Amino acid sequence: MTTTVIPPAVRPPAGPAHRDGNVLRWLGAYTASMIGDNVFYIALSWAAVRSGTPSQAGLVMAVSAVPRALLMLGGGVVADRFGPRRVVIGSDAVRCAAVLTVAALLFVARPGLWLLALLAVVFGIVDAVFMPAVGALPARVTGRDQLARVQGMRGLAVRFANVVGAPLGGLGVALGGSATAFALAGLLIAVSVPLLISVRMRETPPADDANTAPAGVEAVGPPGDPDGAPARGDVSGPHARVSGAEDGTAAVPERPATAWRDLRDGLRYIRGHQVLAPLIVTIALGDLGFVGPLNVGLALLADRRGWGASGMGLVVAAFGAGAGAAALLLAWRGTLPRAGSAGAAALLGGSVAIGALAQVPGVGAAVGVALAIGLLAGLSGALCGALLQTQSDPAYLGRVTAVAGIVSLGLAPLSMPLTAAAIGWWGTGPVFAGSAVVCGLGGVVALAVRDLRRAELPR
Template sequence: MTGTLIAPGTATGTPAHRDPNVLRWLAAYTSSMVGDSVYYIALSWAAVQQGSPAQAGAVMAVSAVPRALLMLGGGVIADRFGPRRVVIGSDLVRCAAGLSVAALLFLTSPGLWPLALLAVVFGTVDAVFMPAVGALPARVTTRDQLARVQGMRGLAIRFASVVGGPLGGLAVAIGGAAAAFGLAGLLIAVSVPLLISVRMRELAVDDKAEARGGSADAGDAGEGAGGRSAAVVGAPDSEARGATAPAPDKAPARASTPLGDLRAGLRYIRAHRVLAPLMLAIALGDLGFVGPLNVGLTLLADERGWGASGMGWVLSGFGVGAGAAALLLTVRGRLPHAGHVAGWAILAGSVAIGALAFVPGVLAAVGVALLVGLLAGLSGALCGALLQTQADPAYLGRVTAVSSLVSLGFAPLSMPLSAAAIGAWGTGPVFVGSAAVCGLGGVVALCVRDLRRAELPG
């Protein structure tokens, strides 16, 4: 049989956590994320050994520049060439770069320049890797399982953060930074054959044409993926052979440029009645969350005399709460009234962030941090699932690129601002101010009717 099987895009007979295809994708993603965690341990250790603290900090920060500058272009690449192809290529480049630096450090002591170059390479590759990773689940499973997959992805991230640190430290202790870079490269390499074995749900030809600036207007394509068909194929991200041809009365797609694709994606997001306010809610939530839970928590622990161990316990409480939220979504598959729940979770989480600066001791701080992690993890997972299910799959790379740019490009700018503000006014006012910014994200989610009423398929 040479025809392509066209499968419905809204239902599946196998839950995602029992689907071997999804589990292969999850194993590939987890291995890549653990490799990332080991890589950052290796990079920080090698940079400290090779240079001054200021130089080490510069090496650690240099990857953020290409990541922020190229992220939107990475979304276009993911949508044009297919997310799996882009993820595989990104993992191959990261693996080769890590192993090359491992060999260089093993044979000689080259100084900081290869570490800085490696950081730039990883930051550049991340700019295309992250949007492609966000677009991949919609090609692996059906829409009704995307919320569960989002929970599974959250569990993988928590697992990588828990396991990657000790693995990286052990590799450094045994063989130095060279061994840690080698381990990171091998872990990333494991993901490649797993991804090759994953079956993909290909987009219909009409959807691809619209997403690439074809005859249909980008705003008209914003009806979402609910009525779209997807082809299940075994080949990576190629045009579906035998797929349904465009309707005769549909004008042929015009050739598009990458810049045209980017503009089409931005128009699509701006015109979408759920995605546009959802992006604003995510931006406000992240801006109010990142500062206090990173640099703010360090300064709070120092001010209260909790020490590094106390700060570690507080961070552990946050991680446990976030992991519990991811597990809940993995088990349940979906939560009713997703937009409503996400808005209230952001609001409640913002109150907990503000309260963190006024708790009397470490034990209470751990409890509040657990609550912050639970609420932030729940709202984050629901917002991610709504992005996955509301966006047309043909635009998912660009949609993910915009949300990633907000979370990883703009939100970290709040960290130096939070540190400066704490130095001027103290932890209490800054935590309260950050909580107010975060809470505005919940207000947006609850006040915009289409977002408030948004539901996850099930």
């Protein structure tokens, strides 16, 4: 006989997410943390440039990506085992302490590049658990029918942090150098901690989807811990199996769950899910085709077209405005019909616009194309993120977010040096066209898989 943990009752919905004080406290914490991140990277880059050669500064800026990519799968396990809220609070506390410590050291001495590199590594390690937990947290603070709206609100917070964070970092550097900028970043991250502590967690049942528990994994509801962590009496974790004898004797755990077993179960869960598996492939292809051209490729394109730094800034601003408009649309509407098909169509349209960007001669036309890219790619990304949230069983959401994050933050950035080298060999037109094909393949996958094409957001 196999017994399954019964999930606790779900609290009644608190109304639309943009009017829910609980969601707004979470959003305030997330926004403060993201602004702090932007200020931190401005401070880190400035301090690295002042302390070493350009190549050494580049190494310091890139070194955090290594532990983040290597440890993120484990970070997803940590988020699911201990609860996303607890992990995010701990991560922000560690990041705040590390940044403020470096700020204090820089105020009294100049330790050199080794301290900056160490700080970057610490941030990379903490990000490996922070990012999956951040991705899993929205499902614990609002109902499933509000997750799409929350995804739009989160997108607006990211855009706001990008716009505000860089000038704040520059102001900190101008007023007191890197030490002041680091102190400002630490204080902004610190603001998120009390806000997160005040956020109430929902007791969310598993997603009502037939594909949430593939063969070999018996899903159970999230336990009653207020942080969404495994109940302390359940030694086997969030998806354990408990067996009893046929004669009615007491049930005993078959095997205690381990982190490695949790990781394997999470990967098997994703692989067996008829929506999540192709959705992550779609996200991966979209990011691989998008990151290179819209980062290093755009700078090289502006240089070859003679647009100058101001022209490139206008193009980047237009892209940000388009992406912000897409996030605002989803935050306002709360859902869109036929989300799977709409996301695929937006990704296909965005891929066409990416290819067209390399063909326009003037800044004005480039601004228009960039606005279209931001709107279409932003809409596709927001819909894919919302589907990722709503299709995942909450007990696996940290691991699902970790797999998607490895693609976006680990594999996609690798395309940037390849894009730069390819443009040097073949020019901007062919490389942007090739990137557009890769991005468009993500839309083709989404349309080709019936369950993803027909996927809907809760209403």
